[in-house]
Amino acid sequence: MGSETAAPPGSHEGGASPWAPTPYRVVERAQETADTATLALEPVEPAPPPGFVPGQFHMLYAPDIGEAAISISGATSDPRRRVHTIRSAGRVTDALTKARVGDVVGVRGPYGRGWPLREAEGKDLLLVVGGLGLPPLRPVLYEVLAHRDRFRRVEIAYGARTPKDLVYYDEIQAWRTRKDLRFQVTVDRAGVDWYGDVGIVSQRIPDMRFDPSSAVAFLCGPEIMMRGSAQALVDRGMSRSSVYVSMERNMKCGFGQCGHCQFGPFLLCRDGPVLPYASVERYFALREL
Amino acid sequence: MRSPRPDLLGELREHPFLRGMDPGFLKAIEGATQERSFGTGDLVIREGEAAKEMLLVQHGKIGLELVAPDRPRLSLLTVGPGEIVGWSWLIPPHLWLSDGRALKPTRILAIDGATLRAALEDRPKDAYQFMLRLVPVISRRLQIARIQVMDIHGV
Numbered sequence: 001m002g003s004e005t006a007a008p009p010g011s012h013e014g015g016a017s018p019w020a021p022t023p024y025r026v027v028e029r030a031q032e033t034a035d036t037a038t039l040a041l042e043p044v045e046p047a048p049p050p051g052f053v054p055g056q057f058h059m060l061y062a063p064d065i066g067e068a069a070i071s072i073s074g075a076t077s078d079p080r081r082r083v084h085t086i087r088s089a090g091r092v093t094d095a096l097t098k099a100r101v102g103d104v105v106g107v108r109g110p111y112g113r114g115w116p117l118r119e120a121e122g123k124d125l126l127l128v129v130g131g132l133g134l135p136p137l138r139p140v141l142y143e144v145l146a147h148r149d150r151f152r153r154v155e156i157a158y159g160a161r162t163p164k165d166l167v168y169y170d171e172i173q174a175w176r177t178r179k180d181l182r183f184q185v186t187v188d189r190a191g192v193d194w195y196g197d198v199g200i201v202s203q204r205i206p207d208m209r210f211d212p213s214s215a216v217a218f219l220c221g222p223e224i225m226m227r228g229s230a231q232a233l234v235d236r237g238m239s240r241s242s243v244y245v246s247m248e249r250n251m252k253c254g255f256g257q258c259g260h261c262q263f264g265p266f267l268l269c270r271d272g273p274v275l276p277y278a279s280v281e282r283y284f285a286l287r288e289l
Numbered sequence: 290m291r292s293p294r295p296d297l298l299g300e301l302r303e304h305p306f307l308r309g310m311d312p313g314f315l316k317a318i319e320g321a322t323q324e325r326s327f328g329t330g331d332l333v334i335r336e337g338e339a340a341k342e343m344l345l346v347q348h349g350k351i352g353l354e355l356v357a358p359d360r361p362r363l364s365l366l367t368v369g370p371g372e373i374v375g376w377s378w379l380i381p382p383h384l385w386l387s388d389g390r391a392l393k394p395t396r397i398l399a400i401d402g403a404t405l406r407a408a409l410e411d412r413p414k415d416a417y418q419f420m421l422r423l424v425p426v427i428s429r430r431l432q433i434a435r436i437q438v439m440d441i442h443g444v
Binding site for chain 2: 189190194203207222228
Protein backbone atom coordinates (compact mmCIF):
# COMPACT_ATOMS: atom_id res chain seq x y z
CA MET A 1 0.00 0.00 0.00
CA GLY A 2 1.24 3.44 -0.71
CA SER A 3 -1.65 5.70 0.19
CA GLU A 4 -0.58 8.49 2.44
CA THR A 5 -2.28 10.83 4.88
CA ALA A 6 -1.25 14.00 6.63
CA ALA A 7 0.09 13.78 10.16
CA PRO A 8 -2.76 12.65 12.43
CA PRO A 9 -4.12 14.90 15.13
CA GLY A 10 -2.63 14.07 18.51
CA SER A 11 0.20 12.17 16.89
CA HIS A 12 2.76 13.60 19.29
CA GLU A 13 0.68 13.07 22.38
CA GLY A 14 0.58 9.31 22.81
CA GLY A 15 -2.30 7.95 24.90
CA ALA A 16 -5.43 6.08 23.98
CA SER A 17 -6.61 8.19 21.03
CA PRO A 18 -7.11 5.94 17.99
CA TRP A 19 -5.17 8.54 16.04
CA ALA A 20 -2.13 8.35 18.29
CA PRO A 21 0.74 6.28 16.92
CA THR A 22 2.82 4.07 19.18
CA PRO A 23 6.58 4.60 18.93
CA TYR A 24 8.53 1.75 17.34
CA ARG A 25 12.24 1.56 16.75
CA VAL A 26 13.81 0.42 13.49
CA VAL A 27 15.85 -2.65 14.47
CA GLU A 28 16.80 -3.87 11.02
CA ARG A 29 16.80 -2.43 7.52
CA ALA A 30 17.30 -4.07 4.13
CA GLN A 31 17.47 -2.28 0.79
CA GLU A 32 15.34 -4.43 -1.54
CA THR A 33 15.59 -2.41 -4.76
CA ALA A 34 16.68 1.10 -5.71
CA ASP A 35 13.50 2.62 -4.27
CA THR A 36 12.24 -0.04 -1.85
CA ALA A 37 13.38 -0.95 1.63
CA THR A 38 12.26 -3.40 4.30
CA LEU A 39 12.14 -2.18 7.89
CA ALA A 40 11.83 -4.42 10.93
CA LEU A 41 10.26 -2.49 13.81
CA GLU A 42 9.92 -3.24 17.50
CA PRO A 43 7.95 -1.25 20.07
CA VAL A 44 10.00 1.13 22.14
CA GLU A 45 7.99 0.16 25.22
CA PRO A 46 8.36 -3.39 26.60
CA ALA A 47 4.66 -4.26 26.21
CA PRO A 48 4.13 -6.60 23.25
CA PRO A 49 2.35 -5.13 20.24
CA PRO A 50 -1.10 -6.38 19.23
CA GLY A 51 -1.11 -9.48 17.06
CA PHE A 52 -2.04 -9.38 13.39
CA VAL A 53 -3.25 -11.63 10.64
CA PRO A 54 -1.61 -11.84 7.19
CA GLY A 55 -3.04 -9.17 4.91
CA GLN A 56 -3.56 -6.50 7.56
CA PHE A 57 -1.77 -3.17 7.47
CA HIS A 58 -0.40 -0.52 9.76
CA MET A 59 -0.49 3.23 9.46
CA LEU A 60 3.19 4.13 9.67
CA TYR A 61 4.06 7.64 10.80
CA ALA A 62 7.21 9.37 9.67
CA PRO A 63 7.81 11.98 12.41
CA ASP A 64 6.84 15.51 11.41
CA ILE A 65 5.92 14.41 7.91
CA GLY A 66 2.83 12.22 7.90
CA GLU A 67 1.34 8.74 7.71
CA ALA A 68 1.10 6.03 5.08
CA ALA A 69 -0.76 2.74 5.05
CA ILE A 70 1.77 -0.08 4.75
CA SER A 71 1.01 -3.80 4.70
CA ILE A 72 2.66 -6.02 7.26
CA SER A 73 5.12 -8.28 5.49
CA GLY A 74 6.69 -10.29 8.30
CA ALA A 75 5.79 -13.48 10.13
CA THR A 76 2.90 -13.59 12.59
CA SER A 77 4.98 -15.89 14.79
CA ASP A 78 7.29 -13.12 15.99
CA PRO A 79 5.59 -11.58 19.03
CA ARG A 80 7.39 -8.22 18.89
CA ARG A 81 8.79 -7.62 15.45
CA ARG A 82 6.67 -5.96 12.78
CA VAL A 83 8.14 -5.97 9.29
CA HIS A 84 7.15 -3.62 6.45
CA THR A 85 8.39 -3.30 2.91
CA ILE A 86 8.01 0.24 1.65
CA ARG A 87 8.53 1.81 -1.75
CA SER A 88 9.40 5.46 -1.94
CA ALA A 89 6.41 6.99 -3.71
CA GLY A 90 5.91 10.29 -1.90
CA ARG A 91 7.19 12.39 1.00
CA VAL A 92 6.07 10.00 3.75
CA THR A 93 7.18 6.78 2.14
CA ASP A 94 10.42 8.40 1.01
CA ALA A 95 11.18 9.32 4.63
CA LEU A 96 10.22 5.85 5.83
CA THR A 97 12.43 4.09 3.30
CA LYS A 98 15.32 6.26 4.44
CA ALA A 99 14.83 5.48 8.15
CA ARG A 100 17.95 4.00 9.72
CA VAL A 101 18.42 1.37 12.39
CA GLY A 102 17.75 3.10 15.71
CA ASP A 103 15.32 5.66 14.29
CA VAL A 104 11.85 5.84 15.82
CA VAL A 105 8.67 5.85 13.73
CA GLY A 106 5.00 5.78 14.74
CA VAL A 107 2.70 2.81 14.25
CA ARG A 108 -1.09 2.59 14.39
CA GLY A 109 -3.03 -0.60 13.89
CA PRO A 110 -3.09 -3.31 12.72
CA TYR A 111 -6.12 -2.56 10.60
CA GLY A 112 -8.35 -4.28 8.08
CA ARG A 113 -9.38 -7.80 7.22
CA GLY A 114 -6.69 -10.18 6.12
CA TRP A 115 -6.47 -13.21 3.86
CA PRO A 116 -8.94 -16.03 4.67
CA LEU A 117 -6.20 -18.59 5.11
CA ARG A 118 -8.42 -20.98 7.04
CA GLU A 119 -10.64 -21.30 3.95
CA ALA A 120 -7.67 -22.53 1.94
CA GLU A 121 -6.87 -25.39 4.32
CA GLY A 122 -7.32 -28.76 2.65
CA LYS A 123 -7.33 -27.09 -0.76
CA ASP A 124 -4.90 -25.95 -3.42
CA LEU A 125 -3.66 -22.46 -2.69
CA LEU A 126 -2.70 -20.04 -5.46
CA LEU A 127 -0.95 -16.74 -4.91
CA VAL A 128 -0.88 -14.40 -7.92
CA VAL A 129 1.25 -11.41 -7.20
CA GLY A 130 2.31 -8.25 -8.99
CA GLY A 131 5.08 -5.90 -7.91
CA LEU A 132 4.73 -4.78 -4.32
CA GLY A 133 1.82 -7.16 -3.91
CA LEU A 134 4.34 -9.67 -2.58
CA PRO A 135 4.90 -8.05 0.84
CA PRO A 136 1.23 -8.44 1.94
CA LEU A 137 1.36 -12.08 0.85
CA ARG A 138 4.68 -12.97 2.40
CA PRO A 139 3.08 -13.58 5.83
CA VAL A 140 0.71 -16.00 4.09
CA LEU A 141 3.64 -17.89 2.67
CA TYR A 142 5.31 -18.05 6.09
CA GLU A 143 2.10 -19.43 7.61
CA VAL A 144 1.70 -21.97 4.85
CA LEU A 145 5.28 -23.17 5.13
CA ALA A 146 4.97 -23.42 8.92
CA HIS A 147 1.87 -25.61 8.50
CA ARG A 148 2.54 -27.07 5.06
CA ASP A 149 0.52 -30.25 5.71
CA ARG A 150 -2.69 -28.23 6.01
CA PHE A 151 -2.65 -27.28 2.35
CA ARG A 152 -2.51 -29.24 -0.87
CA ARG A 153 -0.66 -27.82 -3.85
CA VAL A 154 0.78 -24.34 -3.34
CA GLU A 155 1.47 -22.34 -6.50
CA ILE A 156 2.83 -18.83 -6.63
CA ALA A 157 3.14 -16.60 -9.69
CA TYR A 158 5.02 -13.37 -9.06
CA GLY A 159 5.42 -10.64 -11.64
CA ALA A 160 7.60 -7.55 -11.44
CA ARG A 161 8.57 -4.73 -13.74
CA THR A 162 12.16 -5.85 -14.34
CA PRO A 163 14.54 -8.29 -12.65
CA LYS A 164 15.93 -5.36 -10.63
CA ASP A 165 12.48 -4.75 -9.15
CA LEU A 166 12.12 -8.19 -7.57
CA VAL A 167 11.89 -7.91 -3.78
CA TYR A 168 13.07 -10.61 -1.32
CA TYR A 169 15.39 -11.91 -4.03
CA ASP A 170 17.38 -14.34 -1.87
CA GLU A 171 14.25 -15.64 -0.17
CA ILE A 172 12.62 -16.25 -3.55
CA GLN A 173 15.63 -18.23 -4.70
CA ALA A 174 15.24 -20.43 -1.60
CA TRP A 175 11.49 -20.84 -2.16
CA ARG A 176 12.11 -21.81 -5.79
CA THR A 177 14.27 -24.74 -4.70
CA ARG A 178 11.54 -26.20 -2.49
CA LYS A 179 9.75 -29.30 -3.68
CA ASP A 180 6.54 -28.58 -1.76
CA LEU A 181 5.61 -25.41 -3.62
CA ARG A 182 6.02 -23.97 -7.10
CA PHE A 183 7.18 -20.38 -7.36
CA GLN A 184 7.13 -18.88 -10.85
CA VAL A 185 8.64 -15.49 -11.56
CA THR A 186 8.01 -13.32 -14.59
CA VAL A 187 9.04 -9.78 -15.43
CA ASP A 188 7.51 -7.26 -17.81
CA ARG A 189 10.80 -6.67 -19.56
CA ALA A 190 14.39 -7.76 -19.19
CA GLY A 191 17.87 -7.59 -20.61
CA VAL A 192 19.91 -10.48 -21.96
CA ASP A 193 21.18 -11.43 -18.52
CA TRP A 194 17.69 -12.68 -17.56
CA TYR A 195 16.89 -16.26 -18.50
CA GLY A 196 13.50 -16.39 -16.77
CA ASP A 197 10.04 -15.66 -18.09
CA VAL A 198 9.12 -12.32 -19.64
CA GLY A 199 5.54 -11.13 -20.09
CA ILE A 200 2.78 -10.43 -17.60
CA VAL A 201 1.98 -12.48 -14.53
CA SER A 202 -1.50 -13.58 -15.63
CA GLN A 203 0.18 -15.48 -18.48
CA ARG A 204 1.43 -17.94 -15.91
CA ILE A 205 -2.08 -18.93 -14.81
CA PRO A 206 -2.79 -21.41 -17.63
CA ASP A 207 0.35 -23.24 -16.52
CA MET A 208 -0.53 -23.35 -12.79
CA ARG A 209 -1.39 -26.78 -11.43
CA PHE A 210 -4.54 -26.88 -9.31
CA ASP A 211 -7.98 -28.37 -8.98
CA PRO A 212 -10.40 -25.52 -9.84
CA SER A 213 -13.16 -27.14 -7.80
CA SER A 214 -11.02 -27.17 -4.67
CA ALA A 215 -8.71 -24.19 -4.80
CA VAL A 216 -8.47 -20.76 -3.25
CA ALA A 217 -6.59 -17.88 -4.85
CA PHE A 218 -5.16 -14.75 -3.25
CA LEU A 219 -4.36 -11.90 -5.65
CA CYS A 220 -2.39 -8.80 -4.78
CA GLY A 221 -0.93 -6.16 -7.06
CA PRO A 222 -1.99 -3.48 -9.51
CA GLU A 223 -5.74 -3.50 -10.08
CA ILE A 224 -5.48 -4.23 -13.79
CA MET A 225 -3.28 -7.21 -12.99
CA MET A 226 -5.78 -8.53 -10.45
CA ARG A 227 -8.66 -8.11 -12.92
CA GLY A 228 -6.86 -10.03 -15.63
CA SER A 229 -5.66 -12.71 -13.24
CA ALA A 230 -9.07 -13.19 -11.61
CA GLN A 231 -10.65 -13.60 -15.03
CA ALA A 232 -7.96 -16.10 -16.05
CA LEU A 233 -8.69 -18.13 -12.90
CA VAL A 234 -12.42 -18.03 -13.58
CA ASP A 235 -11.70 -19.12 -17.16
CA ARG A 236 -9.93 -22.15 -15.67
CA GLY A 237 -13.06 -23.06 -13.76
CA MET A 238 -12.56 -21.39 -10.39
CA SER A 239 -15.52 -19.89 -8.59
CA ARG A 240 -15.43 -16.10 -8.18
CA SER A 241 -16.08 -16.57 -4.48
CA SER A 242 -12.85 -18.57 -4.10
CA VAL A 243 -10.75 -15.74 -5.50
CA TYR A 244 -9.71 -12.96 -3.11
CA VAL A 245 -8.14 -9.63 -3.98
CA SER A 246 -6.40 -7.04 -1.83
CA MET A 247 -7.64 -3.59 -2.75
CA GLU A 248 -5.74 -0.36 -2.38
CA ARG A 249 -7.20 3.10 -1.97
CA ASN A 250 -6.27 6.23 -0.10
CA MET A 251 -6.32 4.99 3.51
CA LYS A 252 -6.29 7.80 6.07
CA CYS A 253 -7.89 6.91 9.39
CA GLY A 254 -7.51 3.13 9.12
CA PHE A 255 -10.65 2.33 11.09
CA GLY A 256 -13.60 3.24 8.91
CA GLN A 257 -14.31 6.77 10.09
CA CYS A 258 -13.09 9.18 7.45
CA GLY A 259 -14.38 7.55 4.26
CA HIS A 260 -11.31 8.33 2.16
CA CYS A 261 -10.88 4.71 1.13
CA GLN A 262 -14.45 4.12 -0.01
CA PHE A 263 -14.75 1.66 -2.89
CA GLY A 264 -18.37 1.14 -3.87
CA PRO A 265 -20.14 0.10 -0.66
CA PHE A 266 -16.87 -0.81 1.08
CA LEU A 267 -14.56 1.17 3.31
CA LEU A 268 -11.42 -0.69 2.40
CA CYS A 269 -9.54 0.04 5.63
CA ARG A 270 -12.34 -1.59 7.63
CA ASP A 271 -14.12 -3.98 5.22
CA GLY A 272 -10.94 -4.82 3.28
CA PRO A 273 -8.32 -4.58 2.10
CA VAL A 274 -8.90 -8.27 1.32
CA LEU A 275 -12.27 -8.90 -0.31
CA PRO A 276 -13.80 -11.71 -2.37
CA TYR A 277 -13.56 -11.04 -6.10
CA ALA A 278 -17.26 -11.89 -6.31
CA SER A 279 -17.99 -8.81 -4.16
CA VAL A 280 -15.84 -6.31 -6.01
CA GLU A 281 -15.88 -7.50 -9.61
CA ARG A 282 -18.67 -5.10 -10.64
CA TYR A 283 -16.85 -2.14 -9.12
CA PHE A 284 -13.63 -2.91 -10.95
CA ALA A 285 -15.37 -1.83 -14.14
CA LEU A 286 -16.56 1.52 -12.76
CA ARG A 287 -14.07 4.16 -13.84
CA GLU A 288 -15.43 6.66 -11.31
CA LEU A 289 -14.10 4.49 -8.49
CA MET B 290 23.15 -46.43 -35.92
CA ARG B 291 20.56 -43.86 -36.90
CA SER B 292 18.24 -42.59 -34.22
CA PRO B 293 14.58 -43.39 -34.86
CA ARG B 294 12.69 -40.79 -36.88
CA PRO B 295 10.42 -38.82 -34.59
CA ASP B 296 6.70 -39.24 -34.96
CA LEU B 297 6.15 -35.77 -36.41
CA LEU B 298 2.50 -36.40 -37.25
CA GLY B 299 1.86 -37.44 -33.66
CA GLU B 300 3.71 -34.39 -32.37
CA LEU B 301 1.75 -32.06 -34.65
CA ARG B 302 -1.49 -33.71 -33.49
CA GLU B 303 -0.58 -33.27 -29.82
CA HIS B 304 0.77 -29.74 -29.95
CA PRO B 305 -1.76 -27.49 -28.17
CA PHE B 306 -1.89 -25.06 -31.08
CA LEU B 307 -2.86 -27.72 -33.60
CA ARG B 308 -4.72 -30.12 -31.32
CA GLY B 309 -8.11 -30.96 -32.85
CA MET B 310 -7.21 -29.91 -36.38
CA ASP B 311 -8.44 -32.17 -39.18
CA PRO B 312 -6.16 -35.23 -39.59
CA GLY B 313 -6.07 -34.66 -43.35
CA PHE B 314 -4.74 -31.16 -42.83
CA LEU B 315 -2.07 -32.38 -40.44
CA LYS B 316 -1.12 -35.10 -42.91
CA ALA B 317 -0.79 -32.44 -45.61
CA ILE B 318 1.78 -30.51 -43.58
CA GLU B 319 3.60 -33.42 -41.97
CA GLY B 320 6.02 -33.78 -44.87
CA ALA B 321 6.92 -30.10 -44.58
CA THR B 322 7.73 -30.36 -40.88
CA GLN B 323 11.18 -30.66 -39.36
CA GLU B 324 12.32 -30.83 -35.79
CA ARG B 325 15.12 -28.53 -34.68
CA SER B 326 17.05 -28.15 -31.44
CA PHE B 327 18.86 -25.16 -29.98
CA GLY B 328 21.25 -24.69 -27.10
CA THR B 329 20.98 -21.96 -24.49
CA GLY B 330 21.79 -18.61 -26.08
CA ASP B 331 21.35 -19.76 -29.69
CA LEU B 332 19.52 -17.43 -32.03
CA VAL B 333 16.36 -19.14 -33.32
CA ILE B 334 15.10 -16.27 -35.47
CA ARG B 335 16.61 -12.92 -36.38
CA GLU B 336 14.73 -9.68 -36.99
CA GLY B 337 14.60 -8.79 -40.69
CA GLU B 338 15.44 -12.27 -41.92
CA ALA B 339 13.02 -14.30 -44.01
CA ALA B 340 10.32 -15.98 -41.94
CA LYS B 341 10.20 -19.19 -43.92
CA GLU B 342 8.64 -21.44 -41.29
CA MET B 343 5.99 -21.59 -38.63
CA LEU B 344 7.69 -22.53 -35.36
CA LEU B 345 5.95 -24.57 -32.66
CA VAL B 346 7.76 -24.85 -29.34
CA GLN B 347 7.91 -28.39 -27.98
CA HIS B 348 10.40 -28.00 -25.12
CA GLY B 349 12.41 -25.16 -23.63
CA LYS B 350 11.94 -21.43 -23.83
CA ILE B 351 12.49 -18.73 -26.44
CA GLY B 352 12.86 -15.06 -25.59
CA LEU B 353 11.54 -12.61 -28.18
CA GLU B 354 13.91 -9.68 -28.16
CA LEU B 355 14.16 -6.26 -29.74
CA VAL B 356 17.43 -4.68 -30.68
CA ALA B 357 17.79 -0.97 -31.37
CA PRO B 358 20.93 1.08 -32.00
CA ASP B 359 22.57 2.43 -28.83
CA ARG B 360 20.11 0.58 -26.61
CA PRO B 361 20.55 -2.66 -24.71
CA ARG B 362 18.86 -5.72 -26.13
CA LEU B 363 15.39 -5.92 -24.61
CA SER B 364 13.41 -9.10 -23.96
CA LEU B 365 9.66 -8.46 -24.18
CA LEU B 366 8.12 -11.93 -24.14
CA THR B 367 9.09 -15.52 -23.59
CA VAL B 368 7.30 -18.40 -25.28
CA GLY B 369 7.42 -21.94 -24.04
CA PRO B 370 6.11 -25.45 -24.68
CA GLY B 371 2.75 -25.50 -26.43
CA GLU B 372 3.16 -22.00 -27.84
CA ILE B 373 4.10 -20.62 -31.24
CA VAL B 374 6.91 -18.21 -31.97
CA GLY B 375 5.16 -15.84 -34.39
CA TRP B 376 3.12 -15.40 -37.55
CA SER B 377 5.45 -13.56 -39.89
CA TRP B 378 5.59 -16.66 -42.09
CA LEU B 379 1.89 -15.96 -42.90
CA ILE B 380 1.96 -12.24 -43.56
CA PRO B 381 3.92 -10.65 -46.43
CA PRO B 382 6.71 -9.70 -46.68
CA HIS B 383 7.45 -12.74 -44.46
CA LEU B 384 10.17 -11.15 -42.37
CA TRP B 385 10.67 -11.75 -38.65
CA LEU B 386 9.88 -8.69 -36.55
CA SER B 387 12.08 -9.58 -33.59
CA ASP B 388 14.97 -11.78 -32.59
CA GLY B 389 14.21 -15.06 -30.87
CA ARG B 390 16.85 -16.57 -28.59
CA ALA B 391 16.77 -19.91 -26.81
CA LEU B 392 16.93 -19.26 -23.06
CA LYS B 393 17.39 -22.94 -22.26
CA PRO B 394 17.84 -26.08 -24.38
CA THR B 395 14.92 -25.84 -26.77
CA ARG B 396 13.26 -28.09 -29.31
CA ILE B 397 10.82 -26.84 -31.93
CA LEU B 398 8.82 -28.12 -34.86
CA ALA B 399 9.36 -26.00 -37.97
CA ILE B 400 6.67 -26.18 -40.67
CA ASP B 401 7.56 -24.83 -44.09
CA GLY B 402 5.61 -21.60 -44.51
CA ALA B 403 4.93 -21.90 -48.25
CA THR B 404 3.54 -25.41 -47.81
CA LEU B 405 1.45 -24.33 -44.87
CA ARG B 406 0.04 -21.32 -46.72
CA ALA B 407 -0.82 -23.51 -49.70
CA ALA B 408 -2.57 -26.02 -47.41
CA LEU B 409 -4.58 -23.21 -45.82
CA GLU B 410 -5.58 -21.83 -49.22
CA ASP B 411 -6.65 -25.27 -50.44
CA ARG B 412 -8.68 -26.09 -47.32
CA PRO B 413 -10.84 -23.11 -46.29
CA LYS B 414 -12.57 -24.97 -43.44
CA ASP B 415 -9.24 -25.97 -41.96
CA ALA B 416 -7.95 -22.45 -42.55
CA TYR B 417 -10.86 -21.10 -40.50
CA GLN B 418 -10.08 -23.51 -37.66
CA PHE B 419 -6.44 -22.53 -37.90
CA MET B 420 -7.35 -18.85 -37.64
CA LEU B 421 -9.54 -19.54 -34.62
CA ARG B 422 -6.31 -20.70 -32.96
CA LEU B 423 -4.01 -18.01 -34.31
CA VAL B 424 -6.15 -14.91 -33.69
CA PRO B 425 -6.41 -15.48 -29.91
CA VAL B 426 -2.61 -15.78 -29.77
CA ILE B 427 -2.26 -12.45 -31.59
CA SER B 428 -4.95 -10.91 -29.37
CA ARG B 429 -3.28 -12.12 -26.17
CA ARG B 430 0.10 -10.81 -27.23
CA LEU B 431 -1.45 -7.45 -28.11
CA GLN B 432 -3.04 -7.33 -24.67
CA ILE B 433 0.27 -8.21 -23.03
CA ALA B 434 2.00 -5.45 -25.00
CA ARG B 435 -0.68 -2.96 -23.93
CA ILE B 436 -0.21 -3.83 -20.28
CA GLN B 437 3.57 -3.64 -20.64
CA VAL B 438 3.20 -0.16 -22.16
CA MET B 439 1.04 0.87 -19.19
CA ASP B 440 3.99 0.02 -16.92
CA ILE B 441 1.56 -1.04 -14.18
CA HIS B 442 4.27 -1.68 -11.63
CA GLY B 443 5.68 1.82 -12.01
CA VAL B 444 5.07 4.44 -9.35
